Amino acid sequence: MRAYLDNAATTRVAPEVIERMGIFFSTAYANASSLHAQGMEAKRALDEARAAIAAMINASPEEIIFTGGGSESNNLALKGVAFLQKEKRHIITSAIEHPSILGTCAFLEKQGFSVTYLPVGREGFVSAGDVESAITDQTALVSIMHANNEIGTIQDLDRIGKACAAKGVPFHTDAVQSFTKAPIDVTRMGLSLVSLASHKIHGPKGVGALYVRKGMRLQKQIHGGHQENDRRAGTENLPGIAGFAHAASLQTPEHITKMAELRDYTITEIERRIPDVIVNGSRARRLCNNVNVIFKYIEGEALLFTLSQKGIAISTGSACSSRSLRPSHVLRAIGLPHEVAHGSCRVSISRYTTKQEIDYFLDTVTAVVAQLREVSPFTKMGKYEAYTDDDHTHEGHPAA
Amino acid sequence: MYSRKVMEHFASPHNVGEIPDADGVGKVGNPVCGDVMFVYIKVKDGRLEDVRFKTFGCVSAIATSSMVTDLAKGKTLAEAERITRDDVADALEGLPPIKMHCSNLAADALHAAIEDYKKKRKGSAG
Numbered sequence: 001m002r003a004y005l006d007n008a009a010t011t012r013v014a015p016e017v018i019e020r021m022g023i024f025f026s027t028a029y030a031n032a033s034s035l036h037a038q039g040m041e042a043k044r045a046l047d048e049a050r051a052a053i054a055a056m057i058n059a060s061p062e063e064i065i066f067t068g069g070g071s072e073s074n075n076l077a078l079k080g081v082a083f084l085q086k087e088k089r090h091i092i093t094s095a096i097e098h099p100s101i102l103g104t105c106a107f108l109e110k111q112g113f114s115v116t117y118l119p120v121g122r123e124g125f126v127s128a129g130d131v132e133s134a135i136t137d138q139t140a141l142v143s144i145m146h147a148n149n150e151i152g153t154i155q156d157l158d159r160i161g162k163a164c165a166a167k168g169v170p171f172h173t174d175a176v177q178s179f180t181k182a183p184i185d186v187t188r189m190g191l192s193l194v195s196l197a198s199h200k201i202h203g204p205k206g207v208g209a210l211y212v213r214k215g216m217r218l219q220k221q222i223h224g225g226h227q228e229n230d231r232r233a234g235t236e237n238l239p240g241i242a243g244f245a246h247a248a249s250l251q252t253p254e255h256i257t258k259m260a261e262l263r264d265y266t267i268t269e270i271e272r273r274i275p276d277v278i279v280n281g282s283r284a285r286r287l288c289n290n291v292n293v294i295f296k297y298i299e300g301e302a303l304l305f306t307l308s309q310k311g312i313a314i315s316t317g318s319a320c321s322s323r324s325l326r327p328s329h330v331l332r333a334i335g336l337p338h339e340v341a342h343g344s345c346r347v348s349i350s351r352y353t354t355k356q357e358i359d360y361f362l363d364t365v366t367a368v369v370a371q372l373r374e375v376s377p378f379t380k381m382g383k384y385e386a387y388t389d390d391d392h393t394h395e396g397h398p399a400a
Numbered sequence: 401m402y403s404r405k406v407m408e409h410f411a412s413p414h415n416v417g418e419i420p421d422a423d424g425v426g427k428v429g430n431p432v433c434g435d436v437m438f439v440y441i442k443v444k445d446g447r448l449e450d451v452r453f454k455t456f457g458c459v460s461a462i463a464t465s466s467m468v469t470d471l472a473k474g475k476t477l478a479e480a481e482r483i484t485r486d487d488v489a490d491a492l493e494g495l496p497p498i499k500m501h502c503s504n505l506a507a508d509a510l511h512a513a514i515e516d517y518k519k520k521r522k523g524s525a526g
Contacts, residue, residue: 297456298456299434299435299456299457299458299461301458301459302410302457302458302459302461302462305402305407305410305459306410306411309407309411318434318458319433319434320434320435320457320458320459320461320499320503327434337432338431338432338433338434339430339431339432339434342431342434374416375413375416375454375455375462376454376455376456377436377437377438377454377455377456378431378436378456
């Protein structure tokens with residue numbers, strides 16, 4: 001049996017989406033910028049997709065820019081705002097953002113911007129009060145993600161949006177994980193910019209969108225033609241865009257309820273079957289498809305590979321699974337010590353996930369955790385946290 | 401990413417466990433870094449009669465621990481002291497470059513156990 005439980009990484013493209021995309025490869029393949037009838041047809045399909053995406057976040061169609069994905073949307077939002085600034089050279093974000101936000105912020109710091117990385121609490125929440133007090137007259141943008149990709153915590157964007165509005169600072173959110181899973185309302189949440197991506201919602205890879213509030217100025221990042229309201233050059237990826245919009249339309253409230261039930265079942269059963277487990281993130285405000293747990297005394301990469309050999313796909317925030325050899329910045333930001341963060345396991349489900357797959361995962365992970373704990377020196381010695389004060393470096397390790 | 405040999409040793413590691421009356425114990429690594437190895441040895445007539453391990457760590461940390469116990473068992477102390485990190489990696493048909501330094505500590509743990517044995521013997525003799 002196989003179980004794909006890594007839907008926060010990417011998802012299966014829905015069969016309906018593949019079918020919808022097909023015509024834009026085979027017959028309706030004209031360039032949407034062309035003036036002939038075929039071009040006009042393509043333009044109509046593009047307009048329809050734009051209107052569909054806009055409607056889902058309470059925006060107007062002309063406020064949607066299609067991009068090459070979530071990372072591009074995040075880059076365009078931050079650099080697009082930053083590069084227009086003459087005086088305001090300060091950006092506020094959080095410690096748990098996606099690498100495409102943190103990486104762009106690090107780049108902007110090198111360009112002379114200052115960036116405030118707000119801390120989060122144990123459940124991963126950014127405080128609206130912290131946002132408000134971090135805003136200065138130099139602040140050009142606040143960027144706080146909607147739902148976290150690792151621990152699933154959904155921020156209170158209404159309150160953060162109010163804090164930004166009170167100080168007149170534009171507010172961006174990376175809603176790549178939450179789109180179609182948690183409501184987004186750009187007006188109610190006071191959002192000026194929103195990043196979206198297709199491949200997390202059973203759409204194709206390589207396409208996303210950025211909502212840009214009317215009147216918001218943005219420095220374009222890809223120069224060339226006048227596509228996308230003159231904000232992003234390049235022939236529109238119509239198969240991808242149409243597929244993205246169609247994928248967004250397929251998610252129903254029943255799907256969300258089903259995923260949330262499987263999520264709760266997974267968490268409850270893990271806690272019931274396996275001792276010494278920590279559940280990360282918030283139980284109350286959590287993405288409907290996210291489970292993130294720590295299995296104490298074992299290391300996540302070892303768990304990932306063992307499950308993988310049994311056909312199960314999950315992910316881990318362990319350092320050993322990353323090229324940097326550092327554990328997940330999100331798990332560190334919620335206050336987990338390194339040695340505990342090494343044992344994290346993220347299960348992310350989709351509307352296609354079955355109870356059989358979850359049961360197979362639960363049976364397998366229960367056995368695998370026990371097997372790895374057999375090999376671990378810490379289980380019998382009680383508190384392994386005690387070992388951290390011992391010696392913080394060892395020979396052969398690259399300096400952290 | 402991992403060789404077949406690494407995955408074999410990881411999936412069914414050899415010589416897992418502690419030796420309650422071990423003649424020497426070696427510990428290397430730190431949980432902060434994600435790898436901790438304990439190697440236990442039993443010495444008889446100058447040879448490693450038994451070698452066991454307990455490891456907290458990733459695939460290569462567990463596989464190298466398993467391999468080093470295989471390599472060391474039955475060897476004389478002098479022979480075991482000459483087992484290097486590279487010997488362990490070679491016996492496993494290689495390790496990913498990024499793992500060569502951080503998770504290839506098993507030879508160090510073995511050497512630490514032998515050192516511990518020698519220290520203890522010196523202590524009891526003197």
